[in-house]
Amino acid sequence: MSQVKIKSALISVFHKDNLAPIVKKLGALGVQIYSTGGTQTFIEELGVPVTAVEDLTSYPSIFGGRVKTLHPKVFGGILHRRDNAGDLEQAKEFEIPSIDLVIVDLYPFEATVASGAPEQDIIEKIDIGGISLIRAAAKNFKDVVIVSTRDQYPTLEKLLEDKNGSTDLADRKAFAAQAFDVSSHYDTAIFNYFNQDEAIERFKVSQAEGQTLRYGENPHQKGQFFGPLDELFEKLNGKELSYNNLVDVDAAVSLIEEFSNHEKAFAILKHTNACGVAIGDSIKEAYLKAFAADTVSAFGGVLISNQPIDLATAEELNSLFFEVLIAPAFDADALDLLKGKKNRILLVKKQSLNTKKQFKSLLNGVIVQDRDLVTDQISGFKQVTKKATSDAENLALAFASKICKHTKSNTIILAKEGQMLSSGVGQTSRVDALKQAIEKAKAFGFDLNGAVMASDAFFPFPDCVEIAKGEGIVAVIQPGGSIKDDLSIEYCDKNSMAMVFTGTRHFKH
Numbered sequence: 001m002s003q004v005k006i007k008s009a010l011i012s013v014f015h016k017d018n019l020a021p022i023v024k025k026l027g028a029l030g031v032q033i034y035s036t037g038g039t040q041t042f043i044e045e046l047g048v049p050v051t052a053v054e055d056l057t058s059y060p061s062i063f064g065g066r067v068k069t070l071h072p073k074v075f076g077g078i079l080h081r082r083d084n085a086g087d088l089e090q091a092k093e094f095e096i097p098s099i100d101l102v103i104v105d106l107y108p109f110e111a112t113v114a115s116g117a118p119e120q121d122i123i124e125k126i127d128i129g130g131i132s133l134i135r136a137a138a139k140n141f142k143d144v145v146i147v148s149t150r151d152q153y154p155t156l157e158k159l160l161e162d163k164n165g166s167t168d169l170a171d172r173k174a175f176a177a178q179a180f181d182v183s184s185h186y187d188t189a190i191f192n193y194f195n196q197d198e199a200i201e202r203f204k205v206s207q208a209e210g211q212t213l214r215y216g217e218n219p220h221q222k223g224q225f226f227g228p229l230d231e232l233f234e235k236l237n238g239k240e241l242s243y244n245n246l247v248d249v250d251a252a253v254s255l256i257e258e259f260s261n262h263e264k265a266f267a268i269l270k271h272t273n274a275c276g277v278a279i280g281d282s283i284k285e286a287y288l289k290a291f292a293a294d295t296v297s298a299f300g301g302v303l304i305s306n307q308p309i310d311l312a313t314a315e316e317l318n319s320l321f322f323e324v325l326i327a328p329a330f331d332a333d334a335l336d337l338l339k340g341k342k343n344r345i346l347l348v349k350k351q352s353l354n355t356k357k358q359f360k361s362l363l364n365g366v367i368v369q370d371r372d373l374v375t376d377q378i379s380g381f382k383q384v385t386k387k388a389t390s391d392a393e394n395l396a397l398a399f400a401s402k403i404c405k406h407t408k409s410n411t412i413i414l415a416k417e418g419q420m421l422s423s424g425v426g427q428t429s430r431v432d433a434l435k436q437a438i439e440k441a442k443a444f445g446f447d448l449n450g451a452v453m454a455s456d457a458f459f460p461f462p463d464c465v466e467i468a469k470g471e472g473i474v475a476v477i478q479p480g481g482s483i484k485d486d487l488s489i490e491y492c493d494k495n496s497m498a499m500v501f502t503g504t505r506h507f508k509h
């Protein structure tokens, strides 16, 4: 395999951390180092010999650093083909030295955008010279080693250690692949920043972090997840998250984020749908009320709370077999108890979901939409029946509507005082969803007299309110918008039921 001995290096890095051992090693190997302003000072302070790029190019860094390495002596030094007589001839003619190793750490564009910095600061953090160095060195991987992020320092260090400055083609090609990963990710971030109003209809996503999952939805399917999982969660216990766990965790987090921190909320999900949701005076009470809604489906579920898990709640949870429990924190004694089962996945939710877009693949393409960020507020309820909803009913309706929004359509949620009694989930007709909900509520011993009903979309006919009346349901929330709304309203008026419209449909397909 064709070996290249590193005799010269160009180092230009934004963050200087963890660079010192590499510089020292290169110095010890007698490598000729070229460097830019701040990096050069850093290297000098280590006592390692370094030549300023300015001395190579005979040009100073100009325009506030916008142009410092962009020069034929630098790019020629990287790009000339060492096995091409013509290139070698020209390199000699123009006094272009070989550069065998390039180390770059780009201006932190994404971090600057995330910090909320003004546009002019963001623009100045679009690295031009660095990205060009990366692309040039990666293109000429036959002759050059390109280290394009700080993450690769350990690999380089090991290489320098093991091979004393020599590199194989395979090493260099692997670095080149990573370099184009870095450069394409960087440019995607810049494009998405410029295309915030989506004037250019393109779907460009680059997730820098990924992990291979044990398998996909089923064992014969491969699965991977791309995203910053560690930013969202800290795993305190349990086996690796599976594909299906991740899908359910996403649904659980989306649902629990409907509840404000002063409400003590607990939800149990199966296959992305809630089979129990409640708010209570304590988190233990919320859990017990959520569990009561469907003590069968809770088995193997994904559980989530918006409050820390205390010992009292953990003692109740301990007797349930569940896959995942997510909470903002776990009391030490609760954690000790729950850790008793080694496979149980316990996740600390560190931050909120902040994506504004959702996408999935279909028809050989990708479908993209804004996330449904509308939560129906009592202040926005439109009373459409003669009988107005009471304050208590409004609270129950708002609660039920939050669950509707995160349940597969067609859905009906039946609730009472901060407790989901039952749900009809993913049915092909709304009537079937209601019938399923009624059957389930009865199966788990609930009296529906005085309960409220939420529907994710309008009632095309009055049949749902008719059936609901028969079960003692007193108040209904729905978006409205059917040409036959009047029939449902009339029925409610004649049967002293109250109904509010929200104006917002919450289909979830």
Ligand SMILES: NC(=O)c1ncn([C@@H]2O[C@H](COP(=O)(O)O)[C@@H](O)[C@H]2O)c1NC=O
Pocket: 012, 013, 014, 015, 035, 036, 037, 038, 039, 040, 065, 066, 067, 068, 069, 070, 104, 105, 106, 107, 126, 127, 128, 129, 130, 131
């Ligand atoms: N303009 C150029 O020619 C140029 N060449 C290298 N850089 C970047 O300058 C930074 C290092 O600068 P310094 O060594 O001065 O701290 C690196 O992030 C590198 O990617 C440049 N800056 C931006 O484009």
